[in-house]
Amino acid sequence: DSGVTQTPKHLITATGQRVTLRCSPRSGDLSVYWYQQSLDQGLQFLIQYYNGEERAKGNILERFSAQQFPDLHSELNLSSLELGDSALYFCASSADRAGEKLFFGSGTQLSVL
Amino acid sequence: QKEVEQDPGPLSVPEGAIVSLNCTYSNSAFQYFMWYRQYSRKGPELLMYTYSSGNKEDGRFTAQVDKSSKYISLFIRDSQPSDSATYLCASSYDSWGKFQFGAGTQVVVTP
Numbered sequence: 372d373s374g375v376t377q378t379p380k381h382l383i384t385a386t387g388q389r390v391t392l393r394c395s396p397r398s399g400d401l402s403v404y405w406y407q408q409s410l411d412q413g414l415q416f417l418i419q420y421y422n423g424e425e426r427a428k429g430n431i432l433e434r435f436s437a438q439q440f441p442d443l444h445s446e447l448n449l450s451s452l453e454l455g456d457s458a459l460y461f462c463a464s465s466a467d468r469a470g471e472k473l474f475f476g477s478g479t480q481l482s483v484l
Numbered sequence: 485q486k487e488v489e490q491d492p493g494p495l496s497v498p499e500g501a502i503v504s505l506n507c508t509y510s511n512s513a514f515q516y517f518m519w520y521r522q523y524s525r526k527g528p529e530l531l532m533y534t535y536s537s538g539n540k541e542d543g544r545f546t547a548q549v550d551k552s553s554k555y556i557s558l559f560i561r562d563s564q565p566s567d568s569a570t571y572l573c574a575s576s577y578d579s580w581g582k583f584q585f586g587a588g589t590q591v592v593v594t595p
Contacts, residue, residue: 373527406585413486414528414572414585427582461527473518473583475527 374398375476377462383482389450392479396443396464402426403445404465404473405437409458420445452483487511488575490586499595503560507573507586510554514575514584517549519558522570522588531571532558563593 374397384390396403405417407430416429420439431437434452439445449456459480463473490507497503505519515536520528532547534540540547548557556573570588 373529375527413587416582416584419582427578429582459525463527472530472533473528474530475520477527478525480525 373474373476375462375464375474377476377479379479380477381480381482383484384452385484386452386454388452388483389448390452390481392447392449392460392462392481394445394447394462394464394476396445396462397466397474400464400466400474401443402465403439403443404463405431405445405447406461406463406475407458408461408478414461417447449481454483457481457483485510486587487584488573488586490573490589492587492589494590494592496592496594497563499563499565499593501563501593503558503563503567503591503593505558505560505571505573505589505591507556507575508554509556509575509584511575511577511584512551512554513577516576516583517547517556518574518583519545519547519556520572520574520585522572524569528572560591565593565595567591568593
């Protein structure tokens with residue numbers, strides 16, 4: 372167990388809908404990262420937050436947004452969902468700003484039908 | 485073209501053999517290098533990390549980084565069926581952990 376908690380584990384929804392994925396980092400970790408994993412694209416970095424502030428942005432679509440709350444948990448919001456958004460979404464956390472050691476949660480499997 | 489390239493495999497080896505995994509990267513500014521193991525439908529688990537060039541050993545695992553050739557390697561000695569998983573390499577150039585992952589190599593260790 373990595374100590375990173377993601378909910379829900381599975382999510383099935385329809386195109387055009389909006390969903391929210393939740394992540395609780397390891398105790399004491401200030402950085403939260405979101406990654407998307409699909410068969411054709413592999414593991415893609417979406418966005419990183421450090422102590423409530425956005426620190427780095429990757430291949431995140433404009434339909435997606437995230438935030439980190441004062442208690443350090445983070446949410447990833449996906450809107451106007453398309454079939455191609457179906458993927459495993461991972462949250463990872465790190466203790467230090469260098470992010471040398473990422474600890475991943477078990478992921479949320481999103482299926483858009 | 486992805487910044488980190490990795491052969492997706494599958495790579496099949498008999499139990500007890502040495503597993504050799506490789507990645508290449510294109511960004512010469514990359515300083516941090518990691519290997520993750522991922523079991524099916526689970527989150528990636530950190531195995532090894534190195535900073536800059538050199539070797540690092542941890543039990544049956546050895547990680548090597550050759551920055552001159554932009555080559556990252558992971559060796560698993562005395563492989564076990566429990567080592568069957570997908571192995572992902574990752575690299576980053578800055579301190580903010582925007583890591584670029586390879587596609588992952590599926591390894592199958594047969595008893």
